[in-house]
Amino acid sequence: MLLALVWANACMAAQDPLPSWNDGGTKQQIESFVTKVTKPGSPDFVEPAKRIAVFDNDGTLWTEQPIYFEFFFVLDQVKAQAPQHPEWKTTEPFKSALAGDMKGLAASGEKGAIELMAATHAGMSTEEFARRVNQWVSTARHPKTHRVFTEMVYQPMLELLHYLRENGFKTYIVSGGGQDFMRAWAEAVYGVPPEQVIGSEAELKYELRDGQPVLIKEANVALVDDHAGKPVGIERFIGRKPIFAFGNSDGDQQMLEWATSGDGARFAGLVHHTDAAREYAYDRKSPVGTLDKALDEATAKGWTVVDMKQDWKVIYPAEKQ
Template sequence: MRNVLFLVLSVVWIGNVLADPLPSWNEGETKTRLLEFVNRVTEPGSPDFVPTPARVAVFDNDGTLWAEQPVYFQFLYALDRLKEIAAADPSVLNSDVLKAAAQGDLETVAKAGEEGLLEVVMVSHSGISVEDFQADVAKWMATAVHPTKDLPLKHMTYQPMLELLRYLRDEGFTTYIVSGGGIHFMRAFAEEAYGIPPEQIIGSAGKTRYEIVDGEPTILKDPGIAFIDDKAGKPVGIDSKIGRKPILVGGNSDGDFEMLEWATSGDGARLGLIVHHTDATREWAYDRDSHIGRLDRGLDEGPAMNWLFVDMAKDWSRVWSGSGN
């Protein structure tokens, strides 16, 4: 009898686990709104039903799908690659910003602002084919470790957001990344990390050109910026690359404001989601005054647009994909 009871309880427990598509989300209003929204737009006969082709969901990457403090992970890669380039050709360090970056002096680079960051990225992300660049990023990602958390970067994706991505795809959504990060950088790892293929990634792009190199047709990365996929650039990128207005949008900062504002406007069921970094113990707590991922306007204006604010400390039972915290 005891064995039978144990078997019954085990079946019930397993059934409950399998029935919950978001096990790392704590029970509460946030999780309920997510589940109710997906149910409303996928249930045939619902007044809010959305046909499968129009079930488009887009997400920012840095600070939304993985961590972004103390600097964007792409910049950590840029620093490592700049050091390698400078070791082979010291003449590339032709400015104070580049010299500081090669020495790991992030304070000096930060003082140079966006122009300084772009200078480092343009040098470290050019003079190489797209294919070789993405292979180099993938190799770097395999071993890169966070400078303060001592965790592999590949384990610093957010487990609750991975569950949300899988849940949406299981319900007929097509999921995209729309990020200010470099498109070639993200394409090197996003399919393995998030299950999102290269053609469903929209990001900032440097200048590229086609050339025959040693008899091989090649796309080369050149210095210069072709498109910045941030702020007002995000809805423009979505329109030009996807051609549909998303019905679900996830972000975490004011860099995502225009994307959420545009996508949650108009008729039909729509949901804007903001990952609010409130967990100073497991991750970081930051918003209005942060130098990375600043969330100010979104806090002020988002509630009136009925955006869903995800309180990381309260709503997530686990943060990282690579550990049980």
């Protein structure tokens, strides 16, 4: 009898496509949507070619506090390149970056962040940039958890990505983060290949170096893939309107509006960071990952809101039982 019970429980666990999600309304909404758009004969059936799912990255697929992880990478690049730039010691935003002055960096705003990225990335080939990113993500560690950053992806969202792909969806990352930064490791971590990663990007230039063709990153920005830039990036790179979209902040609001504006069944989800013990708790007042207007719209339009504390059994893969 005991053996039969153990076997039954094991079979149930094997059949559960989202084992790290607690049973409840949120999980049911996701599974119900996937069932109705993939079941032949369903009035909401969507052919596989149109099953497009888009996900924000920072705060949706991995942690984004205390600052966006890519910014840690940029700061490390500033420090590594500082010996060749003595003028940075007295010039903002480099002075604050070298001193670890987060208030000073915050004061420089988006303009300062773009200046830092341009100074540390411009003139580099895409291959060299990818090598630097991969070296960094394999060694750099989060200041609070001391885990490498790629260990701070959300186990429930990894399961969701897999579940969608198993049901004929094509999964894309659509993020305000750097496109080349994410493309360097997204396939190994999320199972999302480079051609399905859309992010903010710099202009590229083709040239020959030592007789070899290379693409060189330039200082000029080609696309800021955030807020209203996300629907633009989706149209530019995918050419189809998604039927499933997940984000976590006001920066994702327009993407969710775009995905839910078409005919037929549509799904919009937000990850609400409510777990200060296992991760972080923040929303309307946070300078990173602000969730204010999008949360109000989610309530008004019936979007699915994931309560991290209530809906997720575990946060990170290392916590799996």
